[in-house]
Amino acid sequence: MPEQEVDAGAPVHADGAVPAGLLDAFWRYERALMADDVPELDALFTDGPSTLRGDAGGLLVGHDAIAAFRRGRGGAPKRRIAAVHVRVLGDDAAVVVAELAPRTGGRGQQTQVWRRGAVGWQVLVAHVANPAPAVDARIWRTVGTPLVRGAAEGPLVGKRLAVKDLFAVAGHRIGAGVPEYLAHAVVQQHTAPSVRALLEAGADLTGIAHTDEFAYSIAGANPHHGTPPNARVPGALPGGSSSGPASAVALGQADIGLATDTGGSIRVPASYQGLWGLRTTHGRIARKGLLPLAPSFDTIGWLTRDRAVLAACSRVSAVGAPAVPAPDRFVTAPGLLAGLDGTVRRAFEAWTHRLGDVGQVDLGDVAAAQEAFRVVQAHEAWQADGAWLTAHPGAVSGAVAARFEAAADVLDEEADLARFELEDHRRRFTRALQGAVLLLPSAASVAPQATADAAAVDAVRTQTLRLTCVAGILGAPALSAPLLEIGGAPLGVCLVGPRHSDDALIHLAASLR
Structure with missing residues (x-):
């Protein structure tokens, strides 16, 4: 089975009749999560400043903050849904608690408050508890x-x-x-x-x-x-x-x-x-x-x-x-x-x-003081690490590599003046x-x-x-x-x-x- 496919056969435990379309929306969310389909996930969360998503790392408040978090995390850990528990709060609201079985072992939980509106079922509040x-x-x-x-x-x-x-x-x-x-x-x-x-x-x-x-x-x-x-x-x-x-x-x-x-x-x-x-x-x-x-x-x-x-x-x-x-x-x-x-x-x-x-x-x-500081710091950084970096090209990358490249060009005379x-x-x-x-x-x-x-x-x-x-x-x-x-x-x-x-x-x- 490809990683983005989700087995929707997990047992469902509910305290009453499950509102129409709720479970379909839940499994749609789960498929999008495993595929890291960020636009789909964004669509399944209530748009606005009151949407909440929390985990051990803290609480995100508002749809925009949640969307930014998703774009930066690079996908969620792969897992299986072991069971789904539904507690109906009304015709258009329900709590869904999913028991998670991560591929890396252990057990976790995902709790969501779903609400039905003009565009269908969406998550208003979510909390994820993965194994630490x-x-x-x-x-x-x-x-x-x-x-x-x-x-x-x-x-x-x-x-x-x-x-x-x-x-x-x-x-x-x-x-x-x-x-x-x-x-x-x-x-x-x-x-x-x-x-x-x-x-x-x-x-x-x-x-x-x-x-x-x-x-x-x-x-x-x-x-x-x-x-x-x-x-x-x-x-x-x-x-x-x-x-x-x-x-x-x-x-x-x-x-x-x-x-x-x-x-x-x-x-x-x-x-x-x-x-x-x-x-x-x-x-x-x-x-x-x-x-x-x-x-x-x-x-x-x-x-x-x-x-x-x-x-x-x-x-x-x-x-x-x-x-x-x-x-x-x-x-x-x-x-x-x-x-x-x-x-x-x-x-x-x-x-x-x-x-x-x-x-x-x-x-x-x-500003002039900052520039003098930068020159001296760069010169000394190259004196400290330049020989090793020259012998090990590619060992550092990105902004740090660019800083060391600039540091290599600082002349002794420039550093003395700084x-x-x-x-x-x-x-x-x-x-x-x-x-x-x-x-x-x-x-x-x-x-x-x-x-x-x-x-x-x-x-x-x-x-x-x-x-x-x-x-x-x-x-x-x-x-x-x-x-x-x-x-x-x-x-x-x-x-x-x-x-x-x-x-x-x-x-x-x-x-x-």
């Missing part, structure tokens, strides 16, 4: 129960840790989101100090979580293992390059994501999935045992669902580091906001207005801020849909990097706090403080709503 995978391979590269057990005592006892696939874990290899790189990698003999600090504080290492290819992205997509799900916005990008740890934490599969942030790779996934995320002061956390991307900007930090857990991670990981109090003055930089989508700008400005006394500063030509310019930008930013906490959106938009075209995703990336590069240029800590929502989707508020005000920023954020 033991391990979501889109998120995890390697897992254990746990993979490494932490100390018996400490402030992080009972917390589960997801480590981005850039850190050394003794007995394991570093994969950097690239299967071919993983295949040639050596087994690590020592665990990175940043990982060890959390283990010694009691956290258990659940596993090693995926990253975007060589961490050179902030979208969260990966062509090799699939894009990790966004726990807050079904069908949307999770944010990268710390996509695996972010999704693990947001979905409750881990409590702490140990991650890196070069150009926004902690702040963006935190923003997209409603998490707390801290990019630490550059150099505050030792980068030994970390695969570099651009050492001038690479930092280590954490993603959590809870501010207190984030504070504990910072305390145990930065023992002996300087501690600078957070200023009591907030400022925004209107020039940074000018190019943002109006919805984002208005939401952020309304939030800062509620906050009260917030000043304004002029950071000058941030570094000189960055020093000017850093001094100008420092003078403008005068020690204040800079407030800005953590990303230029809420999470784009995974089906968004490459040009649209790249445009959001460029706008977001305009925001995120400021902390990178300053070498300053930047805390993304889950304080805003737009249309039900999270948007982080970022606090950029003076160097080594990391812990004070986390404490300060407790007072913000």
Whole structure:
């Protein structure tokens, strides 16, 4: 039997006479689902903003959102209908519960509320419960129960840790989101100090979580293992390059994501999935045992669902580091906001207005600063990975491959000039801020849909990097706090403080709503 054919012989259990045409519509839906016939599926769902579809990944509201999700998922898992249960609600309404027998094993359920209207029977509400995978391979590269057990005592006892696939874990290899790189990698003999600090504080290492290819992205997509799900916005990008740890934490599969942030790779996934995320002061956390991307900007930090857990991670990981109090003055930089989508700008400005006394500063030509940042990052990324990529053509693809191709063309002289310019930008930013906490959106938009075209995703990336590069240029800590929502989707508020005000920023954020 071809995969798109459906056996309509499953037993039907009803509490009364089944309304005419209902089962025909149900089996029509099932055939379309197995054939991934998106237009037919769209026609079988009630058109309008009140239609609902939910699963373990979240709730989609409205026909348009459901249709966009279908276009991006690439078809539903193949299954057989084991039985159909009908509960009649009236002449023109019924609940249909189907027992699912997936080809991969286990049992699931599909519950639908059908309503008959002018165009016949259509689904108004649907919920799908598939068997949960033991391990979501889109998120995890390697897992254990746990993979490494932490100390018996400490402030992080009972917390589960997801480590981005850039850190050394003794007995394991570093994969950097690239299967071919993983295949040639050596087994690590020592665990990175940043990982060890959390283990010694009691956290258990659940596993090693995926990253975007060589961490050179902030979208969260990966062509090799699939894009990790966004726990807050079904069908949307999770944010990268710390996509695996972010999704693990947001979905409750881990409590702490140990991650890196070069150009926004902690702040963006935190923003997209409603998490707390801290990019630490550059150099505050030792980068030994970390695969570099651009050492001038690479930092280590954490993603959590809870501010207190984030504070504990910072305390145990930065023992002996300087501690600078957070200023009591907030400022925004209107020039940074000018190019943002109006919805984002208005939401952020309304939030800062509620906050009260917030000043304004002029950071000058941030576009020029962003370009200097880009050149230096690209040059260092090619220095880090160019030789390997040259020896392994085709190992990365898409936007990341295009970035590395551009990086290969950056001359040493260009990079030296950009570094000189960055020093000017850093001094100008420092003078403008005068020690204040800079407030800005953590990303230029809420999470784009995974089906968004490459040009649209790249445009959001460029706008977001305009925001995120400021902390990178300053070498300053930047805390993304889950304080805003737009249309039900999270948007982080970022606090950029003076160097080594990391812990004070986390404490300060407790007072913000």
